[in-house]
Amino acid sequence: MITITTSKNKKVYFASDQHLGAPTNEASFPREKKFVAWLDDIKKDAEAIFLLGDLFDFWFEYKTVVPKGFVRTLGKLAEIKDAGIPIYFFVGNHDLWMHDYFEKELNIPVFHNPQVFTINNKILLIGHGDGLGPEDKGYKRMKKVFTFPLFKWMFRWLHPDLGVRLGQYMSVKNKLISGEEDAKYLGDENEWLVQYCKRKLSQAHYDYFVFGHRHLPLKIELQENSTYINLGDWIQYFTYGELNGSEFLLKEFKP
Template sequence: MAEKNIYFCSDAHLGSHYHKDPLAAEIKLVTFLKSIEENAQEIFFVGDMFDYWFEYKDVVPRGFVRFLGQCASMSDKGIKLHFFTGNHDCWMSDYFEREFGAIIHHKSFIFENNGYKFRISHGDEEYTGYSMRLKWMYRLFNSKVARFFYAALHPRWTVGLAYWLSYNSRKRGLKKQTEGRIPHALCNDYFDIENEWLVRKTKEFILKDPSIDFYIYGHRHLMLDLALKEQKRCIILGDWITYDSYAQWDGKTLCLCSIHDFE
C-alpha cells in the first residue's frame, strides 16, 4: 500500500473582506481539500485559517459551512486534522475537537514522521521577540482574563470591529511588501531573506536543537523555501489570498507548491 501524504497550509483568512469574493475563496480551498483527501494521511492547518474566530461557551461564528463540512468529511475518512491558532483565530477552544476530532495547537509543535522531525508554528509566537508591541499584543490576545471580558461584549460590537481591524492591518502590511509574487525558493531585490525574522529565529533554533530537519511557518504571507546549513529547511507557507499555496510531504520529500503550478 502506497504511503499517503501529509499536507500543510495556512492563512486562508476565510471571511476576510480582503478577498474579492469570500465565498469563492472558501470554495477554492474546499475544492483543493477534496482533491487531496484520497491521498492525505494528515493535514496541518498552520493558523489564521479564519480571519476571525471566537468561541463563546455555547456559540461559534456563523458561516464557513463548506470548509467545516469538508473537515468533518475528511475526519470521517480517517484523516487526522491539526489546527494551529494564529493571531487572527487564537480564540479556539474545543469546538473543532468535539465536532470532528481535530487536534488544537496553541503553541509550536514538534512532529516526527519517517525519521524526520518538523517544528510547526504559526509564526506569531516567534515574532514576540521582534518588538515590544508584538510581544504585548501576543500576550493580550492569549490572555484568559482579556478573553473573559471580551466574551462579555455583545457580538454586534466585537465581530464588525475585528473584521475592520483585520482589513486595515492587512492593507498596511501589503504596503510594506514588494509588488508581485515572490518565487518559491528565491526573492526579488527588495526582500532580504537573511533578515526575515522567522529565518533568523530558525537559525537560533537550529543551534539549540540540531535534530529538527524542517521548520514550517505561516503568518508572514510569504512563499519561501530556504535551505539552511546541515540540510535544514525553513518554509513559510504563503497564503490563500495571493499564492493559494501549501506544502506536501510524502515521507521522503517536502515540496512547497501552489495550486496554480498545475494549471
Template sequence: MVVQGADLGDGPVLFISDLHLCSAQPALTALFRHFCWHEGRAARAVFILGDLFDYWVHRDQAAETPYTEILALLHGLHKQGTTVYLMVGNRDFALEADFLAQFGIIALPDPALLQLGDQRILLTHGDLLCSDDHRYQRFRRVIRHPLTRLTLGRLPYAWLQRIARGLRRGSSREVRTKAPAITDANPQTIVAALHGEGAFTLDGATYDILIHGHTHRPVWEQGPEGRRMVLGAWGADGAQIGRWENGQWSLQLLSPP
C-alpha cells in the same frame, strides 16, 4: 506536543496556512472546497498552521456562511480517514480545542513537534518568528493573556464581531506602513527556533526542519542550521502548500479549480 504516526499509511502529508476564509471571499472557499475534495481526500494527514479563518471570535460563527461548510468539509476529511490537525494563528486564536474536536479536528499548540521518520519538524504559525515587530509582539501577549480571553469571552457575539473588524482594519494599516523586514521572520529567531531555544523549546533538542506560515513569503530553503519551508497565503492565483510523500519534501502550487 509531539505528533507521531503521521508517516504511517497511504498518501501524502500536507501543510497549509493563511487561508483567511470568510464570507467576503467566496473564491477562497471554492479553492478550499476543491482542496478538500481532491488533495485532502488523498492525504493521510493535513496540518493547518494558522489563520484558517480571516477572523474567529466565537463558536456562534459555525452557524454562518461559509463557516458551516468549511467545518463540514474538515469533518468529512476526518470521517473518510484523513487526520486533520489545526494550529491557531493570529486571526483565529479564539478557536478552542473542545470545539474543534466536535469536527474530528486535533488542536495543535504553537509550537509543536512533528516526527516524520527520523526527521524532527518544528511547526509554528510564524508570528513568533517576527521578533523585530515589537508592537505586534506586545499586542500578542496582551490579547492572548488568559484574563483578556476571559473578559472577551463574556462579551456578546455582536460586540466581538465589531472589535474583530476594528482590529483587522488597524492591522492592515500598520502592515502597509511597516518596513518589509519588520513583518518578516527574523534570521536570528529562525536559528533560535531550529536550535529549540526560547519559545521554541519543547524537549531540549534541535530540529531538522522548520515549517511556518504567517509572513506570506513562500520559500523552501536550506540554511546553515537546517531547512525551512514557508507556506503561502491563499489568493486568487491559488496557494503554495507543503507536501511530504515517500520521504520527499516539496512546496507546490495549489491552482484554482
C-alpha cells in the same frame, strides 16, 4: 512528540493563511470554494493534513456561539476527519481565540504553540509563526493584551453581533492588532523567522521548520539537511506544502 509514517503512495499536506471572511464573507467566498476544492483533491492520498493558522480572518468562541459562515470548509474538514484522516490545527494570530470548538465538534486537535513532529523519520518543528524571533514586537505586545484572561472575559460579555463585528473590523483594518507583515521578502538576514530557526538549530536538529504567517511561499536552506519552509497564503499565492516520502515540496493549487 507525534510520529507519523506514511503508507505507500500517501502524502502529508500543509496549508496556512486562508483568512476566510476577509475583507467580507462575500468577497472571500470564491477563495473558500477554492480551498475546499483543494481539500477535496488531496483527501484521496492524504496520510495527514496540517492547517497552520489564520484559517479565519477572525474567530472568537463564546460558550454557545461561534462566528457565522464557513459551512463548506467546516463540513469538508468534518468529512475528511470522519474518513479517518488526521487533521492538526495550529492557532494563528487571527484565530488566536480558538478554544475547543474544533476539538469537540470535529475531533481536530488544536495547538497554540509550535510542536515537534516526526514524519517518515524527519523531524519537523511546525507552527503558525507569529510572535517568534527577535522582531514582531508590536504584535507580541498586543498578543499579551488580547490573550489576557480578563480581556477575554470582558469581550465575551459583548453581544456576539457586536463582538464579532468589532473583531472583524479590527482584524481587517488594524495591522498592529492583526500582526500582519507586508508580504515582501526581506533577505535571509532580516527574515525574523529564519533567525528563529537558526537559533533553534543551535539547540537541536530539525530537518524542516514549517510556518505560515508571512504570506510568502519560501524555501530557505538553513544548513545542510535543514530547511525553513513558509507556506504562503490562499489570498494571492494559493500555495501549500507536500511531504512526499522525505522530500518537502511547495506547490501552487490550480484546480
